[in-house]
Amino acid sequence: xxxxxxxxxxxxxxxxxxxxxxxxxxxxxxxxxxxxxxxxxxxxxxxxxxxxxxxxxxxxxxxx
Amino acid sequence: xxxxxxxxxxxxxxxxxxxxxxxxxxxxxxxxxxxxxxxxxxxxxxxxxxxxxxxxxxxxxxxxxxxxxxxxxxxxxxxxxxxxxxxxxxxxxxxxxxxxxxxxxxxxxxxxxxxxxxxxxxxxxxxxxxxxxxxxxxxxxxxxxxxxxxxxxxxxxxxxxxxxxxxxxxxxxxxxxxxxxxxxxxxxxxxxxxxxxxxxxxxxxxxxxxxxxxxxxxxxxxxxxxxxxxxxxxxxxxxxxxxxxxxxxxxxxxxxxxxxxxxxxxxxxxxxxxxxxxxxxxxxxxxxxxxxxxxxxxxxxxxxxxxxxxxxxxxxxxxxxxxxxxxxxxxxxxxxxxxxxxxxxxxxxxxxxxxxxxxxxxxxxxxxxxxxxxxxxxxxxxxxxxxxxxxxxxxxxxxxxxxxxxxxxxxxxxxxxxxxxxxxxxxxxxxxxxxxxxxxxxxxxxxxxxxxxxxxxxxxxxxxxxxxxxxxxxxxxxxxxxxxx
Numbered sequence: 001x002x003x004x005x006x007x008x009x010x011x012x013x014x015x016x017x018x019x020x021x022x023x024x025x026x027x028x029x030x031x032x033x034x035x036x037x038x039x040x041x042x043x044x045x046x047x048x049x050x051x052x053x054x055x056x057x058x059x060x061x062x063x064x
Numbered sequence: 065x066x067x068x069x070x071x072x073x074x075x076x077x078x079x080x081x082x083x084x085x086x087x088x089x090x091x092x093x094x095x096x097x098x099x100x101x102x103x104x105x106x107x108x109x110x111x112x113x114x115x116x117x118x119x120x121x122x123x124x125x126x127x128x129x130x131x132x133x134x135x136x137x138x139x140x141x142x143x144x145x146x147x148x149x150x151x152x153x154x155x156x157x158x159x160x161x162x163x164x165x166x167x168x169x170x171x172x173x174x175x176x177x178x179x180x181x182x183x184x185x186x187x188x189x190x191x192x193x194x195x196x197x198x199x200x201x202x203x204x205x206x207x208x209x210x211x212x213x214x215x216x217x218x219x220x221x222x223x224x225x226x227x228x229x230x231x232x233x234x235x236x237x238x239x240x241x242x243x244x245x246x247x248x249x250x251x252x253x254x255x256x257x258x259x260x261x262x263x264x265x266x267x268x269x270x271x272x273x274x275x276x277x278x279x280x281x282x283x284x285x286x287x288x289x290x291x292x293x294x295x296x297x298x299x300x301x302x303x304x305x306x307x308x309x310x311x312x313x314x315x316x317x318x319x320x321x322x323x324x325x326x327x328x329x330x331x332x333x334x335x336x337x338x339x340x341x342x343x344x345x346x347x348x349x350x351x352x353x354x355x356x357x358x359x360x361x362x363x364x365x366x367x368x369x370x371x372x373x374x375x376x377x378x379x380x381x382x383x384x385x386x387x388x389x390x391x392x393x394x395x396x397x398x399x400x401x402x403x404x405x406x407x408x409x410x411x412x413x414x415x416x417x418x419x420x421x422x423x424x425x426x427x428x429x430x431x432x433x434x435x436x437x438x439x440x441x442x443x444x445x446x447x448x449x450x451x452x453x454x455x456x457x458x459x460x461x462x463x464x465x466x467x468x469x470x471x472x473x474x475x476x477x478x479x480x481x482x483x484x485x486x487x488x489x490x491x492x493x494x495x496x497x498x499x500x501x502x503x504x505x506x507x508x509x510x511x512x513x514x515x516x517x518x519x520x521x522x523x524x525x526x527x528x529x530x531x532x533x534x535x536x537x538x539x540x541x542x543x544x545x546x547x548x549x
Contacts (some may be wrong), residue, residue, distance in 0.1 A: 010135035017128035018293045024121075024284040026296055032263035037285050040127045041337055047131045047328035051138050057139075060320040063091070 007056035013047035080154055080416045083229035084397050085315045088149065092324045094234055095113050095316045098390075101237030101326055102312045103303065104130075106191030106384035107184070107446075109244075109339055110462045113352035116343030121282030122288055124340055126297040130333035133303050138326035141304050141318050143464050143548055149314075150547040156310050157402035164538020166471035167406050172478055173456050174402035177307040180449035182397040183432035184306075186442045188384040188391075189214055190357070193434075194279050195377045198361050211435060217385065222427035226391045226420050230315055233389040240386050243379035245335065251376075252338045255367050259348050266279040268348035287509065291497045294511035301511060305461070308387060309392025373415075388430065396422035444494035449487065451513035455481035458521050462498045464548070471538050481520030488512045502538035 016022070023039040030038050070526055081088060090098060109128070115123030144159070153159050157174040161167065162201040196210045224232045259265055266282060273280035303309060316322050338362070346359040353362055364376050400419035433442060459474045489512055499507035500515060529540075 010139060013135055014132050014297075017131055018297055020284055020289040020292050021286070024181065024320060026283050026287070032261060032266065034266060034283060036121065037124070037341070040124065040131070041334070044127065044131050044330050044333045044337060047134060048327050051134055051330075052327040054138065055323050059323045060318070063318045063320045 003058040006054050009050055009054055013043060014051055016046075017043050068429070080397070080401070080419060083416055084154055084311065084393055084419060086234055087161075088315060089317050090234065090315045090443050091317050091319070091326075092321050092455055093538075095114055095312070095321050096325055096328050097237040098234045098315065099309075099312045099329060101233065101240050101383070102308055102390045103329075103334045103387075104219065104336055105184075105387040106380050107187040107387075108336065109380060109383060110191045110194055111187075112336060112340050112362065113343035113346070113360045116340045117346050117351075117359040118276065118356040119278065120269070120282055120283040121147040122280075122292060122295075123343065124337075125292050125299075126340060127333065127337045128293075129299045129303075129329065130336060132296065133300040134326040134330055134525050136300060137304060137313075137436045138323055140461055140464065141313055142322045142326075145313055145316060145319055145322050145326050146549065147464070147543060147547045148424075154314065155397050155401050156305060156456070157398060159543075160459055160463065161402070161442065162542040163467065164459075164471035164474075165541065166475070169459055169471045169478075170402050171406060172475060173459055174398040176452050176456050176478075176482070177305070178395045178403075180306050180427070180453040181391045182307075182429060182433065183442050183449055184444035185388050185395075185426065186433040186437070187446050188388040189218070189430065189434035190439055190442065192203040192217060192381050192384045194357055194361055195380050197358075198365060198377065203233050215431065217381065218427060218431050221385050221389055222392075222424050225392060225427070226424055229420075230311065230390065230393055233386045233393075234315070234483065236382060236389075237386050240379065240382040243375055244383060247372075247376040247379045248335050248339055250372065251342060251364065252369075255349075255363065257369055258448060259345055265344050265348040269344035270323055272347040272350075276393075277477050285535075291511065292347065293510045294514045295496060298454055298511040298514040298517070299450060301457060301461075301517075302450050305400055305453050305456050306391075308391040311390055311394040311397065311482070359429050360493075390419065392423045392426040392430070393419075396420070397526045444489070447494060447496050448489050450490065450496075451485040451511075452482060452518055454513040454517045455485065455520055457517055466527065467541055469524050469529045470531040472536060473524045473531050476527050477520040477522075477524030480523050481516045484519050485516040 017040065024035045024036055026036070028035055033041075099465050112123060112126045115126075116355070117123075143154070147153070147159060151159075151162060153162075155174065156177070157170045161170040164170075193210055193214060196213045199207070212324060256262055256265060259268075261465050270282040304313065311467060313322060316325075342360055342363060346363040347362055351359050351362045351366065353359055361380075364373055368376060396419045399422050400415055404418060405415065458469065458477060459471075462469065489495070492498050492512075496511060497509050498512045498515060499509045502508050
């Protein structure tokens with residue numbers, strides 16, 4: 001049951017990237033990148049981290 | 065190199081597992097290169113920047129698409145791997161057969177995968193051709209030379225895939241991905257600096273996009289919000305039902321390999337995102353081309369020194385061979401295991417022989433499509449293919465969790481979904497999105513695949529209780545709860 005609780009974290013990337021009104025804007029611009037672009041690039045990394053966390057917490061332990 | 069692969073950790077290559085799935089023995093690193101080389105195809109690397117180059121922000125949907133695919137893989141495809149490993153499945157249609165005991169549904173799913181993969185193979189050839197065209201120039205015999213180069217490359221591909229099976233693309237993927245990372249990192253460091261930095265590139269791209277017909281934008285406009293999100297979501301959900309994805313997934317040694325790769329494969333998504341941004345670099349560099357597919361090769365040609373240009377172009381050509389080989393293996397498996405097998409029971413040895421021969425046939429067919437069908441049609445069919453593939457979602461992904469649906473209701477939903485996909489695509493001249501009227505003269509522009517699969521699910525859900533009330537007998541479930549954990 002505990003495993004399922006961690007799995008809920010995996011819904012974060014869906015919520016964050018599938019609602020464009022959140023991020024379809026120009027500002028704030030960082031390193032000359034409009035928000036629309038750096039936000040989505042950031043989520044590529046964040047999604048990998050989220051999966052990594054769930055893997056460590058609730059993933060398999062044996063590589064057999 | 066592809067031929068040497070047949071000696072790599074081999075057992076008996078007459079077994080379908082050994083030939084088609086590399087003996088189900090690939091660890092984390094091999095799987096990472098294989099899946100990366102398989103999912104991020106040469107065509108993807110040409111087409112995504114081309115879309116950004118031509119239309120702006122909407123083309124960036126490939127980034128959320130390849131971001132959300134991995135949490136999905138971590139949960140759902142890991143479960144599929146488990147049941148496939150426990151019950152020795154080679155294709156997703158094998159699972160449908162055992163789960164529902166329904167041959168029509170099995171064949172329907174197998175044919176869907178086959179139909180979706182064929183134009184995709186042809187488009188890998190397009191990726192190669194774009195590169196050959198750069199090398200061979202525009203002389204009087206250029207077309208013939210391009211075709212000869214294509215045929216030669218594909219003959220080599222077919223031969224090594226026939227002899228070595230999945231081990232060949234797995235080994236070649238190392239080279240391909242190595243070259244690809246070098247190329248793109250170099251491009252993303254070097255080209256923007258030459259163009260005056262990202263601030264200038266975005267500004268110049270915004271100006272250039274305004275002049276396009278229809279005009280593109282740098283920031284996604286509200287009327288495309290739903291199109292953007294539905295393209296990302298629908299594409300992510302269908303990606304792992306494709307035969308080539310399944311083939312690569314099932315070659316993993318353990319479920320942990322798949323789980324680890326769900327956290328590691330996003331590195332390729334980052335590469336794809338950077339490559340997409342090169343589409344803006346091409347705009348800022350005033351690359352002039354009628355065909356947006358040539359935008360990135362022309363950008364490289366204008367800015368890279370010759371020697372490095374060779375590395376970049378080799379990366380894309382080899383990049384086409386890896387997914388093409390895996391797609392050919394995946395579709396051959398579907399045909400050999402799920403279509404032929406249902407009409408004529410083969411012994412395992414014959415089944416492998418048939419899969420190998422079919423794989424050659426698929427390569428040949430891909431080549432013929434590329435040479436004789438106008439390329440616009442191949443692109444249309446590939447877009448349509450994504451939509452068709454998603455219609456297999458209820459019968460496969462839902463089925464991993466529930467057997468509530470009646471197989472014949474799923475079959476009816478699938479059929480309606482396929483017809484709806486084709487009808488919508490035809491109505492808009494084979495584009496990916498359809499303007500759905502929502503009343504009061506408003507339309508909601510969204511991905512055709514998603515609209516069609518919603519209809520599909522609705523039909524299956526409505527017909528299931530009716531078929532059950534009619535006591536229409538469904539087949540037996542050969543899987544047990546223990547197979548899934």
